[in-house]
Amino acid sequence: MHPAISQPKIDSLSEPGRVVALDGGNFSGRTRLLRLATGLAADPGDDAPPLNPGDRPRAYIAPDAEGALSTIAQTVEQEIRFQARSQHLDGPLRELLGWLGLDRLHDRRPTTLSGGELISLSVVAGLALRPETLAIDCGMEQLDADRKACILEALAGPMASETSSLLADNRLSEWDHGLHRVPVQADYPPPFTIDPDVAIPPPPGAAARLALRRVGFAYRPDSPILRDVSLDLEPGVLYHLVGRNGAGKSTLAKILCGVIRVQQGRLERDGKSFDPWSHPGREVSYHFQRPDMQFFATSVGRELAVRPRSSWWAGGAADTADAARHAERAAAILTAFGLDKVRNEHPQDLPFVLRKRAALAATLAAGKWWVILDEPTLGQDDVTVAALVRIVGRLLDQGVGIVIITHSTSFRAMLPGRILRLETGTTHVD
Amino acid sequence: MPFPRARALAAVLALIGTLLSVDPILLCLGWIFLLTPTVVASRLVKVHAKFIFGLIAPMALALFVIWGYLVAAPPGAEIGSDPLGGLRFAALVASRLVMLGGIAQVAVLSIAPQQLPYTLYCWGLRGQALVIVLGAFSLIPEMAIRTDQVLTARLARGLMPDRRLMTRLRQLPFLLRPLFAGILQSAVLRSEGWHQRQTFLHVEDFASEGEAGSPAISILYIGLGSAWLGLNLATRLIPTWMPWS
Numbered sequence: 001m002h003p004a005i006s007q008p009k010i011d012s013l014s015e016p017g018r019v020v021a022l023d024g025g026n027f028s029g030r031t032r033l034l035r036l037a038t039g040l041a042a043d044p045g046d047d048a049p050p051l052n053p054g055d056r057p058r059a060y061i062a063p064d065a066e067g068a069l070s071t072i073a074q075t076v077e078q079e080i081r082f083q084a085r086s087q088h089l090d091g092p093l094r095e096l097l098g099w100l101g102l103d104r105l106h107d108r109r110p111t112t113l114s115g116g117e118l119i120s121l122s123v124v125a126g127l128a129l130r131p132e133t134l135a136i137d138c139g140m141e142q143l144d145a146d147r148k149a150c151i152l153e154a155l156a157g158p159m160a161s162e163t164s165s166l167l168a169d170n171r172l173s174e175w176d177h178g179l180h181r182v183p184v185q186a187d188y189p190p191p192f193t194i195d196p197d198v199a200i201p202p203p204p205g206a207a208a209r210l211a212l213r214r215v216g217f218a219y220r221p222d223s224p225i226l227r228d229v230s231l232d233l234e235p236g237v238l239y240h241l242v243g244r245n246g247a248g249k250s251t252l253a254k255i256l257c258g259v260i261r262v263q264q265g266r267l268e269r270d271g272k273s274f275d276p277w278s279h280p281g282r283e284v285s286y287h288f289q290r291p292d293m294q295f296f297a298t299s300v301g302r303e304l305a306v307r308p309r310s311s312w313w314a315g316g317a318a319d320t321a322d323a324a325r326h327a328e329r330a331a332a333i334l335t336a337f338g339l340d341k342v343r344n345e346h347p348q349d350l351p352f353v354l355r356k357r358a359a360l361a362a363t364l365a366a367g368k369w370w371v372i373l374d375e376p377t378l379g380q381d382d383v384t385v386a387a388l389v390r391i392v393g394r395l396l397d398q399g400v401g402i403v404i405i406t407h408s409t410s411f412r413a414m415l416p417g418r419i420l421r422l423e424t425g426t427t428h429v430d
Numbered sequence: 431m432p433f434p435r436a437r438a439l440a441a442v443l444a445l446i447g448t449l450l451s452v453d454p455i456l457l458c459l460g461w462i463f464l465l466t467p468t469v470v471a472s473r474l475v476k477v478h479a480k481f482i483f484g485l486i487a488p489m490a491l492a493l494f495v496i497w498g499y500l501v502a503a504p505p506g507a508e509i510g511s512d513p514l515g516g517l518r519f520a521a522l523v524a525s526r527l528v529m530l531g532g533i534a535q536v537a538v539l540s541i542a543p544q545q546l547p548y549t550l551y552c553w554g555l556r557g558q559a560l561v562i563v564l565g566a567f568s569l570i571p572e573m574a575i576r577t578d579q580v581l582t583a584r585l586a587r588g589l590m591p592d593r594r595l596m597t598r599l600r601q602l603p604f605l606l607r608p609l610f611a612g613i614l615q616s617a618v619l620r621s622e623g624w625h626q627r628q629t630f631l632h633v634e635d636f637a638s639e640g641e642a643g644s645p646a647i648s649i650l651y652i653g654l655g656s657a658w659l660g661l662n663l664a665t666r667l668i669p670t671w672m673p674w675s
Binding site for chain 1: 543592616628631
C-alpha cells in the first residue's frame, strides 16, 4: 500500500536555504518522505538508521506536536531550551519567538499551549539546532495567517540558510508564497475515502438555543483569555469561530461542552440558565484539535459505539431502543467516514489523518444537537474536505448546530456561516 | 546550583550520614536546620510537603501504633517489654525516611530540566542508559497528562455524568488501557525526536555557560553533606556526645 520512496528522491528535495512544499493528497506518502528525509524510520516505532557523531541534527515536527514535548520541562522557556539542546537562542531566534507570541508565554506550562502555539514552539526549537533538514508535517494548517507568514519568512531567511525546509500541507493554495512545490502522488487509489452520501440518522430529542452572557475566563488571574463574551447560538446554523492562535477559541469550546468551568457570566439553554460544568457533554459534543486527546477505547469501532447512559442504573426497553438508535448512527458514521476497514484497529495505531477522522466521527456519533469541531480539516486533503463539507451540510439540514474552529479560509468559503471573531478575549459577530 | 558531580557527592555524603544515624532527635534537627532550608532554597517546598504529609505522616503513624502500642518493644526485644524503646525505633525509622527522601528530592528534583541530561551524563550515564533514565523522569508527568486527557475526553462525550469522587473512581477501568497505550506511543515519539535531534549524542551542549553550576554553592553543598556525615559518625562513635544522650 505504501509508495516506494527512493533515496535519490529524498536527496533531490534537500537544498540548504530552500523551502520545499510537498504537494499531494492523503496517503500519497508525504509523511513517510518527510520522516525518511529527517533520519527517522518510515513508520513510527521501527528502527531508525544509526547516527554518526559527525551528522548534523534533523527535526521532524508531527501534526500533533504535543507528542514531542519532553514533559520534564515545567515552562515554555525550559521546553524550548530542552528541545534545542540548551543551544543559545540568538537575536533573530529571540525575535522570532517574540513575533510568534511565545515570549509572553515563557512561564506557561507547555501542555496548556494551543495547537498553533505548540507548533510554533517546535519550529523555534528546531531552528535553534541549525538542523540539516527541518520538516513540518501539516503543522502549518494550525497556524493563523500572521504566524504562518512569520515562520515561512524565517525558513526562507538567513537563520535557516543551512537548513533544507520541507513542508507537507493540505492548504497550500491559501498561502503559497512562491514555495518550491514538489508533487507527490501515490500509484494506487486512496484507501480510505469519505462517502458523504451515507444517510446519518438525526440525533435523538430536539435542538435547543444556546447563549453566552458576558462570559469570562482566565487560566491565570493576571491574563484573562476571555472577557465579556456574549453570543446567541441558534440550532441549524453554522458558526465559524475565528481568531489568532491563543485567542481563546478552544477555551470557549471547552466551556460550552463543560470541560472547563465558566468563571464569569453565565450560559443559557432556551433562555434558561444552565451549567455545562455540572452536566459535561450533555448538550454539546466537542471534537478536540488534537485527536489523541479524544480516544479512550481499544478500537475505532468501540470508540464510536460508546454512548452515555441517562443513569448508571438505566436499562429496560427505552434504553435498549436508545442503544439500537445509537448503534445505527455509529455504524452509518463509521461507513460515511471510510473507517470500516479499520474498525478493529486501535485508534493510536492509525496514521494522523485517520486518527483525526476517527475522532471527528466519534464526536458526531455521540448524537448531540450541538457539535464543536476544532480544526476538523487538519491533515485532510482537498478531496476529503469537500466530502466533509457535504456531511456538515447534511447535518445542518437536520437542524444540528455546528461551531467550527478553523484557520482554513478555503474551508470557510466552502461552508458559508456566521463568523464569530475572537479578538483579545471578546467576540465580534460578522 | 551546584556542579553535577558536587551535587552527587553531597547527596552521597548526606545519605551515608543518614544511614549511619541512630539518633531520631539528631535526625529531626537535621531535617529542621539542614534539609528544610535546602528544600526552600531549591523551591521544592510543595513537593516536600506532599512527601511529608502524603507518605511519611501516615507511615509514621502506623509505625508508632505498631512498635509503640502493638509490639510495644523495639526489634529483638520481648513483646510488650519496652514501649518507649518501640516508639524510639518507630521515630528513628520515620525520621530516617524523611531525611533519605528529602535528600533524594533535593539532589534530583532541583535539577533544571535542561540541565538534567548533562547532570545524568556527569553521573556516569551514557547512551541508552541515559535515554532510559530520562524516559523514566518523563513517565510520571506523562501519566498525569494522559490521565487528565482521558478523563476530559470522557467528560466531553458525556460519559461522566458529574465530577464526584465516586464517578471519577468508576472511570478507572476505562482509564488504564488508554493510559498505557498513550504513554507507550508518546515514549516512541519522544525517543524518535531525541534520536534525530541528536539530543544525547552531544549531551555536553546542555552544560551551557552559567548554568552548569556555581563553585560557591557546590562547596556549600559538599560542606553540608560532610558536616552531616561527621555529626552522625561522631554520635555513633561517642554515643554520649550529644547533650540529650
